[in-house]
Amino acid sequence: MPRRKSSSDDPCPVARSVDVIGDRWSLLIVRDAFDGVRRFGDFQRSLGVARNILSDRLHQLVEAGILATRPASDGTAYKEYVLTEQGERLFPVVVALRQWGEHHLFAQGEPHSRLVDRKTGKPIPFMAPRADNGDELAPGEAEVRKLT
Structure with missing residues (x-):
């Protein structure tokens, strides 16, 4: 399926916002992040989303500055996804x-x-x-x- 045209030059703030967080999975990832979910596997279990889709949406949310990655807080080799200040907004x-x-x-x-x-x-x-x-x-x- 081809990607839709970016709204990055649209003068409407709603269009630009929907371009970043307007699909089901992105919003549910953000919801789960507010609920304390941090790891890829935990997002996947919570949402029941395919790994490739989850990976894509997490990447997009990091690129947009809504989530950031950091080393896992328990010292393992995993990484965690955390809301940035922009994401918390x-x-x-x-x-x-x-x-x-x-x-x-x-x-x-x-x-x-x-x-x-x-x-x-x-x-x-x-x-x-x-x-x-x-x-x-x-x-x-x-x-x-x-x-x-």
């Missing part, structure tokens, strides 16, 4: 996807994993864009100012 994206999925893809009362505050054990509050005054912004209250 994807946390709100992952939380927003999770919250959207919780709201729209599960029946009321259907069990699913929960994201909670480690200190309190309480669910993370719903995320929403906010105006300067703190009010929640609806989609019609924001606009994209395109380049001319």
